[in-house]
Amino acid sequence: xxxxRNQARFILELAGREYRLxxxxxxxxxxxxxxxxxxxxxxxxxxxxxxxxxLEEALRAxxxxxxxxxxxxLKEIQPPRHHAGVWRLDFSEAELDWFLQVLNDVRVGSxxxxxxxxxxxxxELNQGNWEDFxxxxxxxxxxxxxxxxxxxxx
Amino acid sequence: MMATAAPMVxxxxxxxxxxxxxxxxxxxxxxxxxxxxxNLMDYVTHVFQRVFRWTKPKAEYHMLQVHEQGRSVxxxxxxxxxxxxxHQLHQYGLKATMERD
Numbered sequence: 001x002x003x004x005r006n007q008a009r010f011i012l013e014l015a016g017r018e019y020r021l022x023x024x025x026x027x028x029x030x031x032x033x034x035x036x037x038x039x040x041x042x043x044x045x046x047x048x049x050x051x052x053x054x055l056e057e058a059l060r061a062x063x064x065x066x067x068x069x070x071x072x073x074l075k076e077i078q079p080p081r082h083h084a085g086v087w088r089l090d091f092s093e094a095e096l097d098w099f100l101q102v103l104n105d106v107r108v109g110s111x112x113x114x115x116x117x118x119x120x121x122x123x124e125l126n127q128g129n130w131e132d133f134x135x136x137x138x139x140x141x142x143x144x145x146x147x148x149x150x151x152x153x154x
Numbered sequence: 155m156m157a158t159a160a161p162m163v164x165x166x167x168x169x170x171x172x173x174x175x176x177x178x179x180x181x182x183x184x185x186x187x188x189x190x191x192x193n194l195m196d197y198v199t200h201v202f203q204r205v206f207r208w209t210k211p212k213a214e215y216h217m218l219q220v221h222e223q224g225r226s227v228x229x230x231x232x233x234x235x236x237x238x239x240x241h242q243l244h245q246y247g248l249k250a251t252m253e254r255d
Binding site for chain 2: 032037038039040051055058059062097100101104105107108111116117118119120140143144147148150151
């Protein structure tokens with residue numbers, strides 16, 4: 001997996017196995033449950049409850065729109081014809097930022113489903129949680145590749 | 155031969171005409187980002203750069219403050235602006251709150 005900058009566009013190149021895993025992971029979006037984010041845990045309780053409801057509604061609407069955008073984007077991906085079977089996903093800078101948000105949502109949501117452990121690698125894996133661990137790790141890896149390449153001026 | 159002494163340059167210091175004592179400022183809200191064990195350090199830096207239009211060194215400074223001290227006060231704003239920033243940070247998946255200053 002690598003990110004290549006082509007003038008104002010970014011191309012994420014993936015091997016076939018990486019691409020299939022990415023599709024599976026993106027199926028999980030959105031994954032952070034409503035109520036995870038708190039606006040002001042120390043404020044006036046009545047006002048805080050009203051503000052919290054508004055916050056959750058706004059986040060829910062934003063994620064529904066983001067899910068639609070993700071589905072439309074996935075539909076437009078063309079299978080590789082050349083490039084030795086390499087999948088090439090094309091992003092503008094704004095789309096890349098949005099994609100990082102999507103990956104982070106799946107990553108944080110998967111971590112919460114694992115029980116929000118201080119060290120996810122210490123969690124004992126079983127039939128019920130291995131998918132969460134794989135999603136956490138793969139999203140983290142993909143985020144690191146994207147962020148590392150964003151910083152690289154070449 | 156004597157070395158030529160470089161001219162001493164003093165910084166321009168002017169009194170800010172508009173600055174007010176803290177208790178005369180309008181009520182403000184602090185936007186605070188909290189540490190969590192899951193968000194990647196590079197990602198947090200990226201988010202601060204995007205949301206606040208900060209330079210990378212400034213974004214990294216606040217990211218490290220979050221990481222090492224458990225929280226960082228990112229900005230002080232009106233209630234509306236503070237809510238806007240907190241909402242943006244939540245969209246990115248960071249733990250952020252606002253509190254009255």
